[in-house]
Amino acid sequence: MTQSSGQxxxxxxxxxxxxxxxxxxxxxxxxxxxxGTRFRMTAHIHGWLLLLPSTVLLVTFTHFPAVTxxxxxxxxxxxxxRSAVFIGLDNYQAMLDDSVFWxxxxxxxxxxxxxxxxxxxxxxxxxxxxxxxxxxxxxLRLSFFTPTVLPMIAVANIxxxxxxxxxxxxxxxxxxxxxxxxxxxxxxxxxLACLIVVAIWKDAGxxxxxxxxxxxxxxxxxxxxxxxxxxxxxxFFRRITFPLLMPTTLFVLVNSIINTFRLIDHVxxxxxxxxxxxxxxxxxxxxxxxxxxxxxxxxxxxxxxxxALLAVLAIxxxxxxxxxxxxx
Amino acid sequence: xxxxxxxxxxxxxxxxxxxxTSNVTAADVELSFYYPVAVGxxxxxxxxxxxxTFEKENPGIKIKAIYAGTYQDTLVKALTAFKSGxxxxxxxxxxxxMFTLIDEDAITPFDGLLKTDTDKAWVKSFYPxxxxxxQTGGKTxxxxxxxxxxxxxxxxxxxxxxxxxxxxxDNWDELVADGKKLTKSDASGNVSQWAIEIPSTGFPYxxxxxxxxxxxxxxxxxxxxxxxxxxxxxxxxxxxxxxxxRKDKIQPAGTIEWGTTPKDFFERKTAIMWTSTGNLxxxxxxxxxxxxxxxxxxxxxxxxxxGGGNFYLFKKMSDEKRATALKFVKWMTTPERAADWGIATxxxxxxxxxxxxxxxxxxxxxxxxxxxxxxQLKYAVAELSTHDNQRVTKAxxxxxxxxxxxxxxxxxxxxxxxxxxxxxLHTYK
Numbered sequence: 001m002t003q004s005s006g007q008x009x010x011x012x013x014x015x016x017x018x019x020x021x022x023x024x025x026x027x028x029x030x031x032x033x034x035x036g037t038r039f040r041m042t043a044h045i046h047g048w049l050l051l052l053p054s055t056v057l058l059v060t061f062t063h064f065p066a067v068t069x070x071x072x073x074x075x076x077x078x079x080x081x082r083s084a085v086f087i088g089l090d091n092y093q094a095m096l097d098d099s100v101f102w103x104x105x106x107x108x109x110x111x112x113x114x115x116x117x118x119x120x121x122x123x124x125x126x127x128x129x130x131x132x133x134x135x136x137x138x139x140l141r142l143s144f145f146t147p148t149v150l151p152m153i154a155v156a157n158i159x160x161x162x163x164x165x166x167x168x169x170x171x172x173x174x175x176x177x178x179x180x181x182x183x184x185x186x187x188x189x190x191x192l193a194c195l196i197v198v199a200i201w202k203d204a205g206x207x208x209x210x211x212x213x214x215x216x217x218x219x220x221x222x223x224x225x226x227x228x229x230x231x232x233x234x235x236f237f238r239r240i241t242f243p244l245l246m247p248t249t250l251f252v253l254v255n256s257i258i259n260t261f262r263l264i265d266h267v268x269x270x271x272x273x274x275x276x277x278x279x280x281x282x283x284x285x286x287x288x289x290x291x292x293x294x295x296x297x298x299x300x301x302x303x304x305x306x307x308a309l310l311a312v313l314a315i316x317x318x319x320x321x322x323x324x325x326x327x328x
Numbered sequence: 329x330x331x332x333x334x335x336x337x338x339x340x341x342x343x344x345x346x347x348x349t350s351n352v353t354a355a356d357v358e359l360s361f362y363y364p365v366a367v368g369x370x371x372x373x374x375x376x377x378x379x380x381t382f383e384k385e386n387p388g389i390k391i392k393a394i395y396a397g398t399y400q401d402t403l404v405k406a407l408t409a410f411k412s413g414x415x416x417x418x419x420x421x422x423x424x425x426m427f428t429l430i431d432e433d434a435i436t437p438f439d440g441l442l443k444t445d446t447d448k449a450w451v452k453s454f455y456p457x458x459x460x461x462x463q464t465g466g467k468t469x470x471x472x473x474x475x476x477x478x479x480x481x482x483x484x485x486x487x488x489x490x491x492x493x494x495x496x497x498d499n500w501d502e503l504v505a506d507g508k509k510l511t512k513s514d515a516s517g518n519v520s521q522w523a524i525e526i527p528s529t530g531f532p533y534x535x536x537x538x539x540x541x542x543x544x545x546x547x548x549x550x551x552x553x554x555x556x557x558x559x560x561x562x563x564x565x566x567x568x569x570x571x572x573x574r575k576d577k578i579q580p581a582g583t584i585e586w587g588t589t590p591k592d593f594f595e596r597k598t599a600i601m602w603t604s605t606g607n608l609x610x611x612x613x614x615x616x617x618x619x620x621x622x623x624x625x626x627x628x629x630x631x632x633x634x635g636g637g638n639f640y641l642f643k644k645m646s647d648e649k650r651a652t653a654l655k656f657v658k659w660m661t662t663p664e665r666a667a668d669w670g671i672a673t674x675x676x677x678x679x680x681x682x683x684x685x686x687x688x689x690x691x692x693x694x695x696x697x698x699x700x701x702x703x704q705l706k707y708a709v710a711e712l713s714t715h716d717n718q719r720v721t722k723a724x725x726x727x728x729x730x731x732x733x734x735x736x737x738x739x740x741x742x743x744x745x746x747x748x749x750x751x752x753l754h755t756y757k
Contacts, residue, residue, distance in 0.1 A: 186582030
């Protein structure tokens, strides 16, 4: 009870707006403790009431489904009159034996490992370019950002024709240089790369916006000081700009990685996982198992793996990278 | 202060409630009807028109059409609705979904509803090829509505330019011989026009059945519990498909996108394409050259697979409602309606007597290509369908694509597919 004032002073979020007069008075005179307790009660209620709407939404649409998914993964799929029975780890065992699952996981790792660094590099490059004083800057900014505004389904349908053999844009351009027509999406070696290109093209402009905002926050004095010291542009970028952009990079990194596991619209439109599962990504496979095979329990199992994977990645990023980031 | 403002609301609310209740009393039976098409577009208008006419002819019945997207979307929505206790009353879903729907215990067979002799004759009035995957275990689970089949479209101008007679290849040997003349390369050796494209994305098994049936082999038993993917005749058929690209070099290598195949045909990138009769109207409107429609080429026999959607009746309806639903399905499949629907959409009219109606006779006289699909029906087989259908077809699709891209030999690909299918199906025996 004696610590009540301290708790109020830097404790509850909900009461954080106006606690100061109370906090100081209760801190000074122990006599005011009853009113402090009452205050703490109301602050508690107030706080929880403020949190209620988002808590209800989060619990209903995120936490509750996540928990039921984990529970479902230990049961068999109910079919017709056969209801679900507890089967322990059988679904997980089946998953380990499932070659398509490993294929999808492998594809997804290759996909993320290519999309994430390339997207970030491209976004940074574009941001630095259009941050400078160049002719036609608004037009450039707009054109870099356009892919983000378009819906993925529409974009994928357009790219489908870019890649089509013979008269597709890509083949027409290559044709000018005398290359033979290539079946880009129908070849097991190029299909995944085609999807990677679409994903980079789609996301780079979006992440560019964050880099651009961060760059414009940066004090011009730094550049002036560096110029006086005679630092080269590359040295300035390496030692000043890039480290100062690290918080943005972390944000972009987290979001980009999540996107590579979350966005599969282009797979559905362009390849449907083919040829022979070379473009099946994890979430696409989960969709297939859940809503085409109707094996909901197994889909839940795969979802648990996806959730665990994302959780590990997020924790890793926040815990390990955060230490090495300098916040202004 | 607030109450006077509310006053004008009362009559409006009253009017709305009255309008609503009078509506409900007028339509004492309402049938929800899931139909697989995206909202808007010409097909939606046709269905809306049918529903309105039906309601006018049958006062007291209301049809609530719900446009649910693609076949796949519609199945997902219907089954999810069923699992949450609010299934649709009627739905048009793929004929191949029959086993899935039976396994989910979601649909009722039509047999119990067919009391009179005319009812029983009605079920027998459809083409047997379409009934093949509407019936199993001696019961009728689906009624054919929008059915299609694979046919061959060919570019007459390209045939003429290649010095070929004005006739589509009638068998596999002719296809390869004609194909070699139809494939054109430019000066640097790059192919500018392929002879043939058999699409292989999405549902390659469906087109593959055009090859296996011609090679006189079936892929499954009719109970949907066994597959025969590794039979030598199946492997042979796949070898022929792979050879079109690899040995004869008259078809592009790798998998061929289903969605862009018609465009390839219009752009003269391919002289022949295999695709659904559902594309007939599309080709008729967009091909910038004279084109022909032909049956798929024969080998040991002739053949193609049927496809498309059936009417299904969902469970949880009252008996009275079910009788009404049957009435609607029967109304939608009368010879006149089947003919009208076929002419408007390009789907194959599902019963022989529809082709005898004056409207259809006139249509066929003006556009003889429309009758090719009908004539091919006597050689047609059911689209591949088994228990746990999507999983089994995926096993086959993966195998076909692996063979077409060259990652596996046809023998190996079909052996793996068969093994996987057998593993999936062993619980259904």
